[in-house]
Amino acid sequence: MLKDITLGQYFPGTSFIHRLDPRTKLLVLIVYIVALFVAKTWVSYLVCLAFLALCIAISTISLKSIFRGLKPLVFILVFTGVLNIFLTDGETVLVKWWIITITLEGVVRAVYMIVRIMMLVSATFLLTYTTSPISLTDGLESLLSPLKKLHFPVHELAMMMCIALRFIPTLIEETDKIMSAQRSRGADFESGKLMERVRALIPILVPLFIGAFRRADELATAMECRCYHGGEGRTKMKLLRYKRRDYLAFLAGIILLATIITLRCFGW
């Protein structure tokens, strides 16, 4: 049951998007998000959507997997939609009943909001689907490296993310093992009231945490044995280098942002 959990799901591939430098993807994503927030009318939304659709088409990631990623967001989408419908003031009143007023402006705004969130999340999924966690971490470390001058622990942060990703499957396996061990001694995780179920989790969490600390201790020793002494003087096997396709992607991002800003200036 726990085996189904996937974090930072990645679909290996060789498309243009897959081969882009992780930094490029992160930066273009940021540009795209800015464009999405500058966009105000359906025309500029369409431009953003076209850009997103183009990226998805190039990436060879199926639309189905993108929509599957959106599924857990349904609640947030509905919530945002409802809030926007009821709380937007407007002139064209559609329904007025008791203290509830629904205006045309409210409905339009709700639709825009939902579309915006969906487009934003889809693009983020496209990033994690096409970038392996390790190159994503590398990209982040490299992008944030100017912050090192401000004594921000960039390398440590990247190392922690990398180790966390490495240990997720190991800890899931261990949880499975502990649950089986407790179940074989009569523990019941599936029935009972909510409080009882929560209480049944304690005998899983305690050994899991103790095990995790023991692992951390051993890993630290093993890392020291392999001459780990922080980020200073450390090199990388895989160097990140911008290639022609990265400049192409940047160009696309800039064109998108420029188009949206121009449209906005002309009131579109």
Next chain:
Amino acid sequence: MSEAIRVEHLAYEYPGVEDTPGVAVFKDLSLSLEQGSFVAVLGGNGCGKSTLAKHFNSILLPCGGKVYVYGIDSANEDRLIQIRRSVGMVFQNPDNQIVANVVEEDVAFGPENLGIAAPEIRNRVDKALRQVDMYDYREHAPHLLSGGQKQRIAIAGVIAMEPKCIVLDEPTAMLDPKGRREVMDTILRLNREKGITVVLITHHMEEAAQAQRVIVLHKGEVALDGCPEQVFSQIEKLHAIGLAAPETAELCYALNKEGFSLPLDKLDIDSCADAILKSI
């Protein structure tokens, strides 16, 4: 031959917590390991095998006496990196020593820490993975591999730093027989072909029998020391400290009790069978 590691009058005590007194492991231990040799360290639980191993690359520092690693005092903090790159260490649980979630990235971890240039790291990683016969798995995720494969990745991670000596602390304890054989074959090959000094801490007598020298520790002291034939033929002494000899030697010993007079130094199955056949 030159000396890899020299231990002189080593004393070590695990510090106690608050009121509890510390636990003394070694009082006065001296030994010397030759470069290029394959040494097995045996002993019951709590005899100080792992503690001794951790002195070989400055993870633990002596409370008394000295440990010299290729002539460098292990307490010399300025040369810590140099000590650790010449003596690599592999631990029991492969899961707790693999850092990255891609095999080749993990093997690259050591060389990256040493500040080696990217193309040279690539070279070393490929070479190390070929040496442990795991090159085809270089882009796999470690958690999907078998125990023996993971342990070989850990060994590759160590040899990518090009050490002169590898210390393995019960590397086969958590493996099935197949994984154990894979790891032992790798260790033996590294010792014979690359001339890397191997210190193997183990509970398996059959593994120890493949070494050139066996050191038996008991209560923090060297109880027996010599080539496997010498050590394992002193079966009574081994039994007295709660250990056993390889099954072949045990068999001959049991037969001798029944009136045979077999030599106790035949450690592989064929020569043992020959000896028994001759005496019938």
